[in-house]
Amino acid sequence: xxxxxxxxxxxxxxxxxxxxxxxxxxxxxxxxxxxxxxxxxxxxxxxxxxxxxxxxxxxxxxxxxxxxxxxxxxxxxxxxxxxxxxxxxxxxxxxxxxxxxxxxxxxxxxxxxxxxxxxxxxxxxxxxxxxxxxxxxxxxxxxxxxxxxxxxxxxxxxxxxxxxxxxxxxxxxxxxxxxxxxxxxxxxxxxxxxxxxxxxxxxxxxxxxxxxxxxxxxxxxxxxxxxxxxxxxxxxxxxxxxxxxxxxxxxxxxxxxxxxxxxxxxxxxxxxxxxxxxxxxxxxxxxxxxxxxxxxxxxxxxxxxxxxxxxxxxxxxxxxxxxxxxxxxxxxxxxxxxxxxxxxxxxxxxxxxxxxxxxxxxxxxxxxxxxxxxxxxxxxxxxxxxxxxxxxxxxxxxxxxxxxxxxxxxxxxxxxxxxxxxxxxxxxxxxxxxxxxxxxxxxxxxxxxxxxxxxxxxxxxxxxxxxxxxxxxxxxxxxxxxxxxxx
Ligand code: SAH
Numbered sequence: 008x009x010x011x012x013x014x015x016x017x018x019x020x021x022x023x024x025x026x027x028x029x030x031x032x033x034x035x036x037x038x039x040x041x042x043x044x045x046x047x048x049x050x051x052x053x054x055x056x057x058x059x060x061x062x063x064x065x066x067x068x069x070x071x072x073x074x075x076x077x078x079x080x081x082x083x084x085x086x087x088x089x090x091x092x093x094x095x096x097x098x099x100x101x102x103x104x105x106x107x108x109x110x111x112x113x114x115x116x117x118x119x120x121x122x123x124x125x126x127x128x129x130x131x132x133x134x135x136x137x138x139x140x141x142x143x144x145x146x147x148x149x150x151x152x153x154x155x156x157x158x159x160x161x162x163x164x165x166x167x168x169x170x171x172x173x174x175x176x177x178x179x180x181x182x183x184x185x186x187x188x189x190x191x192x193x194x195x196x197x198x199x200x201x202x203x204x205x206x207x208x209x210x211x212x213x214x215x216x217x218x219x220x221x222x223x224x225x226x227x228x229x230x231x232x233x234x235x236x237x238x239x240x241x242x243x244x245x246x247x248x249x250x251x252x253x254x255x256x257x258x259x260x261x262x263x264x265x266x267x268x269x270x271x272x273x274x275x276x277x278x279x280x281x282x283x284x285x286x287x288x289x290x291x292x293x294x295x296x297x298x299x300x301x302x303x304x305x306x307x308x309x310x311x312x313x314x315x316x317x318x319x320x321x322x323x324x325x326x327x328x329x330x331x332x333x334x335x336x337x338x339x340x341x342x343x344x345x346x347x348x349x350x351x352x353x354x355x356x357x358x359x360x361x362x363x364x365x366x367x368x369x370x371x372x373x374x375x376x377x378x379x380x381x382x383x384x385x386x387x388x389x390x391x392x393x394x395x396x397x398x399x400x401x402x403x404x405x406x407x408x409x410x411x412x413x414x415x416x417x418x419x420x421x422x423x424x425x426x427x428x429x430x431x432x433x434x435x436x437x438x439x440x441x442x443x444x445x446x447x448x449x450x451x452x453x454x455x456x457x458x459x460x461x462x463x464x465x466x467x468x469x470x471x472x473x474x475x476x477x478x479x480x481x482x483x484x485x486x487x488x489x490x491x492x493x494x
Contacts, residue, residue: 008101009063012191013131015056020128022058026050027120028188029060029112039108043067046104064104098138099200106196106221113196113221115189127185132195134179136162140204143177148231149198153190155181193221201238213433214240215250227254245286287466291476292320294465295381295411298480300326302409304379308333310367310401311385315343322347322360332362333374340364368396374405382412384476387436394448402456402481410458410481412449413465415439418472442473449479457484 012029016022026033033053039046044067052059106113115124139146143159150157158180161173183191197218218226218239226232232254233247240246295317299307305328309317312332321327334340340362344350347360365371367382368389374380380401389397401410417431417439431439440448446462453460458481464474 008066008098008136009061010101010132010134010195011051011059011061012188013052013057013059013133014188015129016058018055020126021055023053023055024120024123024128025058025060025188026053027117028123029109030117031060031108033058033060039104041104041107043100043103046108048108062101062104062108064101066100098203102196102199105192105199109192113189113192115187124187124189127187129184130182130186130188130191132179132181132191134199136176137179137199138175138203139177139179140175140202146177146179146202149201149235150181150194152230153194153225154185155183155194157181190225193223194225196221197226197235197239201235204238215246215253218250219253222254287475288316291383291413291465291478292317294463294476294478295383295413296320296324298411298463298478299379299381299409300324302379302480302482304409305329306376306378307331308374308377308380308405308407310374310380310382311335311388312343312362313339313384315339315346315362317381317383318343318360318362319347322356328359329377330360331374331377332360333365333367333371334362335364335366337364367400368393370400370404374400377405377407379409379411380405380407382410384413384415386412387414387431387438387440390437398452398455402452402458406456406483408483411478412481413476413478414445416445416473416475416477417441419466419469419475422469422472422475440477442477445477445479449481453481458482459484 012025014022014025016024023033029048031037031048033050036047036049039048041064043064045065047063047065048060049063050058050060111117112124117123137146137159139159143161146159147157159177162176162178163169164171164174181191186194218236222229222235226235229235233251236250236254237244237247240250299321305326307321307327307330309321309330309332312318312334313336315332318330318332321330332340332343334343343362347362349357349360349362352360363373365373367385382401386394386397401407415431415436418441420431420439449460449462452458460479460481463478463480465476465478466474468474
């Protein structure tokens, strides 16, 4: 499978600048190993007037299967794992090769000639065999809004037998005068897999980050944003929703118009048709609300509140009279504040809630004197050596009567379909604990600071590996509380 990128030039702006932009010298043919086979970059032509770079990917179908991407499926699918269009058609594999081979170019970096990446130049991209689920019409709908002139010719199934009709592949030619090479590469990186609509690797939450990075500057106002997002993320509704929400926030940051909830609801409504269990995040919030209610807490800290989903749920319950969300990330707090519509809240509601920036690795006088503190999916974001500092700040210094801590149960990871073996659930998790490790830590913390601790499973409690989320509820012991007051 291959694609070519061509540009034209003048003596002042030679076409061979393409070599600088792609960080690949036009005189050399270079090969790169990727996990799916070998990628070659070569220049069929390289002159001042016209220069063409070709990316050719030799897919190793056996390596593809060995990497475990053929897991599951019907027995008769076994052959299809080896014999399929992967080696010939421009698919998500080509997109992965693009990002591997042209990563600096995609980011628009060129140390040798820093002025080049920002320049728009005449570009022509050819992809001779592009699987186009959705047909030539969709190909146009995806590329035209981005400034491309599109030609997408259906490829006949067999030129010798026109009566067989067309294949599902098109021969694609894109032309533009108004784009940079980095933009062009980022369009391809996202839209090739979208047209392929059959991602070859497990989609995890960092795919959302990749999509948003590659989509920066064009995806947030693309008319087909929803289709692009959903297909790119292999129709995983929770990730799609996350991406749509973040894209919407990008747009909001520019337009300052609040439609986050509408987007949420729109994606939700679509998801209703799928059969799906209650999302774990919802179960977690319900479990936390139950624990706080049982503890009779009214004034609550949400430590590491992130984008404010729990704060929002707490606000809906009048029993919680004071809610403070704390996070180290200003960005998270900005999103939380938009979610809560803090600036448009009535005075009464507003008096119940506050968002403050702070780090849990330091003691903080503002956190003293609350009934309860929640650490929902937070401890695993700290490097293990920082954990004693958090422990002291919360249990030693702030010392609320109740502390609720949730964290992933790593044993359960084998039950996540989408998680490759040995991976954590989120790129930023510094550790994930077994039930025994978590209980060991919690018991030691309780002991050191005079709390009692109990454990509650969250999500389906699997007989072998336990629940997906583990929750500990700490309660300040009576005697210690008096000692603490006396001290
Ligand atoms: N509680 C939320 C968010 C969990 S993500 C939920 O359950 O969905 C973890 C959050 O912890 C992030 O928002 C991150 O910014 C925050 N965090 C990580 N380290 C922190 C620290 N040292 N102090 C305060 N917040 C921290």
